[in-house]
Amino acid sequence: MARGVWPRSRVGRGDDLPGRELAGAGFAGGGFAGGGLALLLAPGLAPLAPAAEAGPAPALVALRPAVAPRTGAGPALKRAVDLVGAALGLLVLLPLLLAIAVLIKWDSPGPVLFRQSRVGLGNRPFQVWKFRTMTCCENGAVVRQARRDDPRVTRIGRILRRTSLDELPQLVNVLLGSMSLVGPRPHAVAHDAQFSAIVPRYAERHAMRPGITGWAQVRGCRGETPNAAAMQRRVDLDLAYIAHWSILLDLVILALTLREVFRSQAAY
Template sequence: MNRKFRVPAGMLKPVHRILDAAFGVGVLLVLYFYFWPQPFAGKSPQIALLIVTTTVLILSNFQMVGVYKDWASSDIVSECNRIILGVFFVFATMLMLGYFFKVSSLYSRRVILLWLFIWPAVICSERFLVKKIFFKWLLDNGGSTSVVIAGTGKIGASLADWISDNPWAGMRVEGFFDPEDSHCGGSSFCLGSIDELPKYVKNNNIQLVYLALPMREEPLLNKLLHGLEDSTAQVFFFPDMSLFKHLMGGDVARVAGQTAIVLRSSPFAGVSGVLKRSEDLILGFLILLAIFPVMLLIALGLKLTSKGPVFFKQWRYGLEGEPFQIFKFRTMKVLEDGYDFVPATENDARITRFGSFLRKNSLDELPQFLNVLKGNMSVVGPRPHAVKMNEEYRRLVSGYMLRHISKPGITGLAQINGYKGEVHNDEDMKKRISYDIEYLQNWSVFLDLEIIVKTIFKFAWRQ
């Protein structure tokens, strides 16, 4: 293929480091001059200190949280998650430095808080434009990385489709090599049999080779790797993992000096866990402030309409299957707070009239934001089930206990898709668990925000 030019992959990261710092400092200064011009006017030393400190913190914290790791091939959602986490660390570091050096009074809290929301939105928008528009233009003008795929099955086809749909990856598929014969099932993208792949890669300066082959093809893999040693191509192996239908992770780890493929791991390990906990603390605190008057009215209503406490605690399974006590508004005449209890059903005589209103509108769940701040629940995650229900369904539903590799949530993907409350049959539970697993496999901050918004519009005040 005739390439007009190629942007070296190594250039993109330094360029984005410069742009991220420039956007951060630029947005901050614009906000200052627009919202707080008088106190900041004529204070050149303070402005210089702000610029230098902000630049250093952006470069160091963004590097620390992995914003520039695998930039070209990462998706926008994952990158924005890392950007948000980096912004949080920059903000936290600025607060600590301001407190330690006693200079926080020189700067506007309102401006800093506005910056905290506007700056990451600007950066994520820039990433979207670059990856959706610039890379498409780059691809159309021959500035792409050439890829060949060994294997014509579902995995090979899905790789080609992803590259076609995601131009920001900066890749172009030259064609396929068939492990069976040289016809590739009649595909026009067929370049020959798999034995011809090493020669083609060497003669055509191919940068990437994707091996989409079964794991059992070890002799063929060894043969290909040996043949590709006389080229500079990078080689990626995509084994058929379809038998691992509940795969969570898929990363590569080093354990005891050995390489391991992570088949299952918590999506909230490491940096993602810090981001998830930060999200829970910020959202949990803000939501509690907003709903506090409503909770006071509910507490008053409970006291006026029935005897008994306002709250009750009930045992649930939480992270890693550890039991914890969940907070709820009392909705029944009885107080069943042990491990064994009879789940509520439609028209249950134990439910009070006011309790029925609370349950119907999901208002009995509001005290669980206290669990979020306490740390044994998240705002979004698989809903916690009663201990007795867990013990029953873990034997009936495949993958049931996978939901416990994360903290349980007040709402979740299953709930916004209609699987909440009473379980009528095993199929209801299987569908609920499939949504829980789907959430854990695809978690992002943006997915959490989407679920929260849909929860508000689908469940709040539902009659």
């Protein structure tokens, strides 16, 4: 995609975005404003109801992302933010991480951490780190998503999942380079295989490093994805993020993540 040139934005079945075009929004390969600001102001990307409670997929802006490797200083700056943020996060949160580890061991038998196979940048597999929140550690051809009042979730696990504290070990993934602080959330390999066959453009989410948090998560898409329509919402938002990415947008998403953690009821 040429610098500064946007594909036509589409809403729903192909109607133009009400009131304006996002074409020519000024994105220049990952600056501080540009496309990220356009995405924040886009009227077609209002907050969504939790996916598990919603009906048919609403009309969303679904822009075709630039899947070619980013050029310029943007990717290097994003990586620098990741390294500094992850290192500081692990240092500051170390007492909390240790306390969580003790509580998990006290609450139920099993390991404190578990690793699960995910697909990352360029469809490359990696092992994601999480605090164990269940009595099982599924990582095979079939991985059942957690449901409301899921009996597999431990007492401490319910708190960790609702507050997303179970994701904190992924700061190590960020340091290792397999993840970013912000990006499309990685799904289990079994779910990738399931949804890539039925959700259009699903695989294009892998054009960017997966993130601990993302645009879809701060727009209400947390928790279970019980059907293709629920996953399509996430994919649309993930692709919009990839197309509009900027450092400013990443910083805004990080700030919105704190608000979402404390108010969302979709994670369980």
